[in-house]
Amino acid sequence: MLSPKLRRITQLLARLPGVGEKTAQRYLMFFLTAEPALAKDLAAELAELHERVRPCVRCGNLADVERPEQEAVCAICLDGKRDPHILCVVARVHDVVAIERAGSMRGRYFVLGRLLSPLEGVGPEELPIPRLVRRIEAEGITEVIVATPPSVDGEATALLLKREIGPLGVSLTRIASGVPHGGDLEFADAITMGRALAGRQKL
């Protein structure tokens, strides 16, 4: 039987994705037996997470800030070696990480934060398209790569972007998506991001 305090911690840990009651208890036991500094350091970092990490004001990627009210600009936006004319539009921060890992993207990013999906309460108005359009115009971007996922919602978002960005006269491409695959997540990433980027096609 766990004490009330230990039970509270277990319940919090069990809210992490992929962590059940049993795993939560294992983590807890690990913290109890490891260096006390580990729990302290992790707690201190987590405590200021939301004040010290904010979406980049330019692209939506995550960036560190010194003070909560400071404007966040991410490392990729600050990187002077990036091609300023290429912009890659993705759904989530997670996708920036995946594409960066592939290492073949020379430009910068724009994170939509969500995909078009009426079923999930996201209509065209809920997407930051005006901000994207302003950025393309203001920065003289000439190539936009749409890297939304190959799901139906990702595809619909790409079609919507085509309608909104197409008239701006930039080169607009969509990453290759491979063959459609049946539902389950285990098969979701059928082709690698590097190949998807290399195989991009005119939208």
Next chain:
Amino acid sequence: MRPLVIEHVSVRQLRNLAAVDLDFGPRFNVVSGDNGQGKTNLLEALYVLATSKSFRASRPGELVVHGGELGSVRGRVREGDLSREQSVGVRPGARLVRIDGKRPPSLAAYAVATPIVVFHPGEIALSMGGGSERRRLLDRVALYLEPSSMGELESFARALRERQKALEVRGVAASDLDQWEELVARHGVRVMATRRRAATELAREAERAFERIAAEGLVLRATYAPGAPEDESRFRDELASQRARDMRRGGAGAGPHRDDLSLTIGDHPVRGVASQGQHRAVVLALKAAEVEVVGAARDVRPVLLLDDVSSELDRGRTAALFAFLRAHEGQVFLTTTRPELIDTGPTAGPADRADFRVVSGVIGPG
């Protein structure tokens, strides 16, 4: 066609089967037991082994033993001279499939590795019911003709629901309807193209089988009846022109979700005119066609699962069914509460017929 045999199976924590390890014969395997003991559960486990899906549960989680977290079925399948190990792990919301310990390239690739056809009493709806049972038949066959059909159907259904939601929330002027309709039509025409191929193959075999089963002079015709224009741009136009109606009705009037395999006997629709016996003959003809078409697609003799065979069938139909089963020559699993009524023909030993008995989820020799 090469024989296909499930030689051994190990079931863990699926429904009321806590731990079942069995060796099967290459021909008839007769599973008997009283009501509610686990006969259908064993067939379901074999179906899950072959396809990763159940023929009766809608969610994978239902399959797991009450209060359990993970269920699994593992088996050795012999195809011609080669043996392979297949396994399926089931958890609420997820499935994990392996062939010889390796992850197949897709779930569809797994599902067509071991052709299996199940006959169960509910399938009378193939002849008597609305279109859904017949669409499922088309889709089962379509998977063998075009492995991407599973993904196309899911994408079509998702796009259709997104469009309906957009109509419901923002009305006929919603600015994203064009995008959803483009995707509905794109995936929808692919679904229809594969279903048409499946229907053509099924029709040929079903018409032939019906000739053997039914009374002389009766002719069955099966034709694909698409639920929308099979041309992508015409389908899109149709969707765009019917937004107001679809919004009022709460569903799209056109689309492969309205497909059917239309059945007639002597130019009359089967639904409505056929007698009970004729309905059963139609179902048997369609199932025989399914066996033939999926077998031909993989060049193997599919494994057959027959749930609750003789309980409610008239003797004429039972005779036709057993004539079909004896001619099939492949592996057959039958469940029954009355094994003495199951006439599997002359039996020289377990290679011809193996008997099993189920009591509360425990299975032993019959």
